[in-house]
Amino acid sequence: MRALCAALLVMGMWDLAEPTKCGADLPLVANTWAFTAATESAWEAMTAEDAKHPAMDAIEMGATQCEDDQCDGTVGYGGSPDEAGETTLDAMIMDGDTMDMGAVGDLRHVKHALSAARMVLRTTRHSLLTGLQATQFAMDMGMKLDDLSTKASAAQHAAWRADRCQPNFRRDVCPDPARSCGPYSLPRGKVRPMAPGATSGTDQCVDVEELVPPSPPAAATAASASLTAAAQAATASHGRPPNRTATPFPSPTAHDTIALLAIDRRGSIAAGASTNGAAHKVPGRVGDAAVAGGGAYADSAVGACGATGDGDVHLRFLPCYQVVESMRAGAGPAAAAEEAMRRIADRVPGYVGAVLAADRCGALGAAAVGWNFTYAYRHARSDGVRVVHIAPLQPRVGPAPAPTLVGAL
Numbered sequence: 001m002r003a004l005c006a007a008l009l010v011m012g013m014w015d016l017a018e019p020t021k022c023g024a025d026l027p028l029v030a031n032t033w034a035f036t037a038a039t040e041s042a043w044e045a046m047t048a049e050d051a052k053h054p055a056m057d058a059i060e061m062g063a064t065q066c067e068d069d070q071c072d073g074t075v076g077y078g079g080s081p082d083e084a085g086e087t088t089l090d091a092m093i094m095d096g097d098t099m100d101m102g103a104v105g106d107l108r109h110v111k112h113a114l115s116a117a118r119m120v121l122r123t124t125r126h127s128l129l130t131g132l133q134a135t136q137f138a139m140d141m142g143m144k145l146d147d148l149s150t151k152a153s154a155a156q157h158a159a160w161r162a163d164r165c166q167p168n169f170r171r172d173v174c175p176d177p178a179r180s181c182g183p184y185s186l187p188r189g190k191v192r193p194m195a196p197g198a199t200s201g202t203d204q205c206v207d208v209e210e211l212v213p214p215s216p217p218a219a220a221t222a223a224s225a226s227l228t229a230a231a232q233a234a235t236a237s238h239g240r241p242p243n244r245t246a247t248p249f250p251s252p253t254a255h256d257t258i259a260l261l262a263i264d265r266r267g268s269i270a271a272g273a274s275t276n277g278a279a280h281k282v283p284g285r286v287g288d289a290a291v292a293g294g295g296a297y298a299d300s301a302v303g304a305c306g307a308t309g310d311g312d313v314h315l316r317f318l319p320c321y322q323v324v325e326s327m328r329a330g331a332g333p334a335a336a337a338e339e340a341m342r343r344i345a346d347r348v349p350g351y352v353g354a355v356l357a358a359d360r361c362g363a364l365g366a367a368a369v370g371w372n373f374t375y376a377y378r379h380a381r382s383d384g385v386r387v388v389h390i391a392p393l394q395p396r397v398g399p400a401p402a403p404t405l406v407g408a409l
Contacts, residue, residue, distance in 0.1 A: 023361055024361075024362075025361075025362040025363075025379040025380055025381055026265050026362050027054065027055075027262070028262065028378070028380075029042040029260070029262050029377065029379075030262075030376065030378075031258055031356075032356050033071070033072070033258065033373075033376070034374045034387045035065075035066050035258055035376060036387065037066075037069055038065040039062065041062050041065035042058040042061055042065075042262060043058070044061065045058045046058040046262060054268075055264040056095060056270045058260070058262035058270070059114070062258075063272055067111060067112055067113065071258055074257070074276060075275055075276060076089070076111065077111050077146065077147075077149075077276070078152055078153045079153060079276045080275075080277050081153045081154075081157040083280060085153070085154065085157035086108065086148070086283070087148040087149055087276050088106045088108050088276065089104070089274070089276050090103075090107070090273075090274070090275055090286055090288075090290040091107070091114040091117040091289055092290050092292065092295060092296060093118050093271075094270060094272065094296060095270055096268065096269035096271070096300035096301075097269070097300045101121060102118055102124075102126075103127060104116045104117050104129055105130040105287075106130045106284055106285070107135060108131070108134075109148060110135055110139075110146065111146045112143065114272055115143065117272070119143070128291075148276075156279075166178075167280065168280050169280065169282055172187075173185060173187070174186070174188075175205055256309075257273050257287075257307070257309075258273065258275070259295055259306025259307055260306060261296075261298070261305070261306055261358045263304070269360065271304040271305065272296055273295035275287065287314075288315050291318075293322075294311065294315050294319070295307050295314065299324055299328075300360065301360065302324050302327050302328045303333065303358050303360050304357070305337075305356065305357045307320050307354070307356075308354050308373075309352050309369075319341070319343075319353075322340045323340045323357045324357075326340070332365060333357035333359050335365070336365065337365050338393065341368065342367075342369075345369045346396065350370070352370030353368070356375045364377060368391075368393065369392055371392055372391060372392060375388055
């Protein structure tokens with residue numbers, strides 16, 4: 001075992017935490033992307049004199065700021081409408097002291113999703129509530145109902161419909177989702193999905209007429225142009241590649257997440273995430289921001305992680321759980337983040353995402369695939385909020401390393 005660990009260190013797969021005094025930078029707050037107002041709100045909650053649970057408060061207040069600010073249009077109300085034109089929210093919060101977590105998915109009519117998630121943690125023995133039942137729960141707990149749609153999100157949905165519902169997340173259905181809006185159904189006589197990699201086509205859609213939306217009104221056309229300009233601006237701000245046709249994302253600005261990490265002076269760690277999910281998603285979809293290990297994870301004995309990017313892929317790999325477990329095994333946050341990203345990139349062509357990690361001492365590390373990534377942080381010695389830019393990882397040279405088994409079953 002010692003020989004294996006030594007080999008991994010030589011190979012550069014694992015690194016040691018930065019040689020600063022453990023805890024010298026605490027307290028610490030950090031979040032994905034340069035959402036600096038959220039970082040400041042988290043810091044204020046962290047350093048409040050009357051705070052009883054400063055790390056948890058920091059996660060909630062930072063996320064709430066982003067939800068109110070509609071960060072990038074991908075967090076909070078008024079963004080990422082689903083196929084039916086409705087904005088729904090996913091969020092989670094995790095207490096690294098107790099390993100308790102609370103989450104909401106497909107939340108409707110409640111603006112502050114992470115506060116609802118914390119209410120799940122505080123007042124139930126469940127971990128996740130979804131859909132209208134989650135809305136009813138939030139209302140019972142005193143949260144007010146709001147309309148999450150806005151004129152901008154309605155115009156975005158109208159422009160998408162006018163463009164034959166392109167892009168979308170459907171496959172292997174009729175009418176052909178590459179050219180038509182729904183409603184969709186299985187091709188006639190079809191009893192099992194196509195082989196991997198196959199696409200649906202009108203030749204399998206017997207007697208199914210393509211649904212072509214009427215010509216868009218002038219307002220929708222103008223809205224479409226405005227949204228295109230906004231998308232280009234967002235692409236420039238995040239440094240995303242202009243062409244990502246090989247990725248699972250329908251578009252370069254389909255969705256992001258704010259994930260937040262917090263460590264208080266006593267070493268208590270918390271993590272959380274909030275998003276309005278993937279634009280044009282199938283109604284009912286729940287992403288990684290509502291699932292521990294997918295969108296965020298925290299363990300006060302080790303550290304924390306937050307993720308952003310393709311949430312459906314993250315649900316299959318649970319990168320934040322892997323990051324924390326890699327740090328538990330001795331990796332520093334940067335090496336743990338890189339290994340989690342490479343493991344996904346090796347298996348999923350065109351994957352786009354990033355993770356942000358902090359060890360229990362407050363050392364930070366991050367890694368990204370497919371886009372330029374930024375994160376913001378503030379700690380005891382940083383003199384304000386700082387933003388760090390992370391270039392995407394370069395592809396591995398040669399085949400991915402085979403998994404190594406230690407011991408015998």
